[in-house]
Amino acid sequence: MPVSDRAALFARVRHGCRGAPAADIEAQLRGLGRAPAAALPAADVATSFLVNVLKNQGSANAAEHRSGAVSAVSAYLYAHYRSQRLVAGNDPRLAAMPWRDAGVLPRFGAVAPGESVTLSFARLGVAEMGAVVIYTGRSNPAANNLLPERHIVLLDSSDLVSDMESAWERINADMEKLGRPRGVNFIAGPSSTADIEGQLVYGAHGPRGWHVILIGDNATDALQQARAIAGR
Amino acid sequence: MEQHSQTFLDNAHRALQDADRARRRDLLGRLVPAARTAAVEAFDHFEALRRHVRRVRQHALDNLDHYLTQFEREALHNGNHLHYATDDAALNSIVLDICQQHSARRIAKGKSMVTEETGLNSYLQRAGLDVMETDLGEYIIQQAGETPSHIVGPALHKSAAEIRELFLQKHDLGARELVATSDLVGEARQVLREHFLAAEVGIIGANALVAENGYCMLVTNEGNGDLCANLPSVLIVCTTVDRILPRAEDATAMLRLLVRSATGQAQTCYTSFYSGPRREADLDGPLETHIVLLDNKRSDLLASDYREMLQCIRCGACLNHCPIYTSVGGHAYGWVYPGPMGSVLTPLLTSLESSNALPNACTACGRCAQVCPADIPLPDLLRDLRHEEVQARLSPARWRRGMQVHAWLAGRPRLYHFLSGLGVAALALLGRRTGSFRRLPMAGGWTSQRDLPAPQGRTFMRQYRRRQRQRDAR
Structure with missing residues (x-):
């Protein structure tokens, strides 16, 4: 009977615990402070983020504004597929971009078999991890992160944070406002495996290519510095 | 899972005869610790981080009743079904029931040591279900009919040549060249992709459960666990109560320790938090989600002198640094968890009578305690188990x-x-x-x-x- 299994487990767990009042528990937790984060590889957050993206075997580009980002997407598509087709979620920010100017042909929705490239607009970038944060939902079907051969991610430099604690401050605020998304995905690189003799291979199940385009005033400079630091 | 821990010495003796595998173990025993050391040094404040996470985990365990209640409330609020399993048999039958309710035939499974513990795969297969492991390492050993030799890299004992033979024999794909490792990975990707798209139920484990918001954290490099969690219409998360942490930031603080200790990476590719079933406007995701919390003696550990073992984050660092593990490999330990952490856990989760050889598989060199990111005094716990062994008169009279x-x-x-x-x-x-x-x-x-x-x-x-x-x- 499931009820009795639950009651038995709770009773045994309670037996191994202190039974402190909730207010004391919360106070004690707050008293533990904040965890130290990884040292950043550069002085500013944008450069650090891009260094870690490159170290995570991602590729990166930068644009001053959204029309520049469209050109960057177009260049990436042409370089890899000699085509201008891609799939993007129903993110209003993506729908509002000047795709026609660069001749890019986006289809909005979830990726279907046979489609190779997807595009997402990230909610956040975390410099410490070199990761983008994407919420699953109408704007970003989870399949678009996981099934294509290549995944392009746009990120506004104003949505960069230095560490994971700062990322959760923003995510928790979003949840307060919009409710909890089904999935919160931190993505930091192309899908990889080392399960055969410890040899690293990309494209295990998910994308073989992961391309991040940072949009902002300082993005181009940051990318130049990041390339120098990462040596890529 | 069937247990062969009592014949550790014979298992170890046999393992040492295989020179090719011994050489590979030796190589991994040097490369992986070197990668870990480099990652730990690059972090800068690793000791402070380890101290912080240990305090948080101790706090979580001291107040587990509070956090379990909170996690249950939030997970139910997120739309999950929650199940409690006292032992292996209970977990297996809960999972089978869910599969049968949905008339599921095909199951896509992410890596989960908890389900290895309960022998879930063979249980579901006996009931006629087509269960496929999707982590590449787990897939390889499933095809070979073997068990994991390492909790992070389950198939690292096999050579690429062995895996090539296995794939040529198991995959009906006609004549083809499988020369490079990337060819092998590509073939597994193709075979597994079909299974992912057809599976009705996905089963995964969890690296952490977040009490404040009811999310499950899943950490992978391949993205296979995420495919299991997102593509099939039913998702089942099989996990244990000791994974509960107070806040999301505690889970990602632990992640910093986990990735560096496990593979020497600074970051895994996919770190995902899942809250429950598909939301109203969502284009994809499971329609129904279940969380099964297995106890299997963990609540006894909570009230025992071995409580610290519940802080283990399953990174495998103690295996990679253990002179016994790197000599004899994981299969010699005869159950799910090998190496120092396994030599503590196995007697506690099964019985000392069926595994008292394991606490003796220790040179007391102390390397495991040095590298353990959860700061578990593994050599002390092994010594305590040896003490119990003597008290229970399990060792030979002489x-x-x-x-x-x-x-x-x-x-x-x-x-x-x-x-x-x-x-x-x-x-x-x-x-x-x-x-x-x-x-x-x-x-x-x-x-x-x-x-x-x-x-x-x-x-x-x-x-x-x-x-x-x-x-x-x-």
Whole structure:
């Protein structure tokens, strides 16, 4: 009977615990402070983020504004597929971009078999991890992160944070406002495996290519510095 | 899972005969620790991080009733179904029930040591379900009909050549060249992709459960766990209560320790938090989600002197740094969890009677405790288990008597020094001519592999005291 299994487990767990009042528990937790984060590889957050993206075997580009980002997407598509087709979620920010100017042909929705490239607009970038944060939902079907051969991610430099604690401050605020998304995905690189003799291979199940385009005033400079630091 | 821990010495002996695998183990035992050291040094404040996470986990365990209640409330609020399983059999039947309710035939499974523990795969297969492991390493050993040899890299004991043979035999894909490792990965990707798209149920484990918002954290490099969590219409998360942490930021603080300790990476590719079923406007995701919380004696551990073992984050660092594990490999331990963490967990989760050989598979070198990101005093826990073993009279009578004599003697320093002086002098006299002994009575096991150099005539303590006296006289 499931009820009795639950009651038995709770009773045994309670037996191994202190039974402190909730207010004391919360106070004690707050008293533990904040965890130290990884040292950043550069002085500013944008450069650090891009260094870690490159170290995570991602590729990166930068644009001053959204029309520049469209050109960057177009260049990436042409370089890899000699085509201008891609799939993007129903993110209003993506729908509002000047795709026609660069001749890019986006289809909005979830990726279907046979489609190779997807595009997402990230909610956040975390410099410490070199990761983008994407919420699953109408704007970003989870399949678009996981099934294509290549995944392009746009990120506004104003949505960069230095560490994971700062990322959760923003995510928790979003949840307060919009409710909890089904999935919160931190993505930091192309899908990889080392399960055969410890040899690293990309494209295990998910994308073989992961391309991040940072949009902002300082993005181009940051990318130049990041390339120098990462040596890529 | 079937257990063969009691034949550890025979298992280990057999493992050592396979020179090719021994060489690969030796290589991994050098490469993986080097990668970990580099990642830890690059972090800058690793010790402070380890201290912080240990305090948070101790806090979570001290107040687990509070956080379990909170997690349950939030997870239910997120739309999950929650199940509690006291033991292996309960978890297996809960999962089968869910699959049968949905008339599911195909199951896509992410890596989960908890379901290895309960033997879920074979249970579901006996009921006629097509269960496919999707982590590449787990997939390889499932195809080979083997068990994991490592909790992070389950198929690292196999060579690429073996895996090539296996794929050629198991995959009906016609004549083809499988030369590079990337060809093997590509073929597995193709075969598994079809299964992912057809599976009705996905089963995954969880690296952490977040009490404040009811999310499950899943950490992978391949993204296979995420495919299991997102594509099938039903998702089942199989996990245990000791994964519960108070806040999301605690889970990602632990992640910092986990990735560096497990593979020496600074970051895994996919770190995902899942809250429950598809939301109203969502284009994809499961329609129904279940979380099964397995106890299997963990609540007993919580109230025992072995509570610290519940802080284990399953990174495998203690395996990679253990001289016994890197010599004999994971299969010798005869159950799910090998190496130092396994030698503690196995007796506690199964029974000491069925695994008392494992706490003895230890040189007391202390490397595991040094590298353990959860700061678990593994050598101390192993010693406590050996103590219990002696108290329960599980070790051979001759061994126990020998230890009693030794303990009696060690408690009488004068007599001990006198007798050891006598022994050393006698050995020095006997070994004067050859300088070493090829055979010694009562130490045949030791001298079968090497010679014992003859002592120089005086014990260390005697020489030490004489030098002290000489120095004082000067």
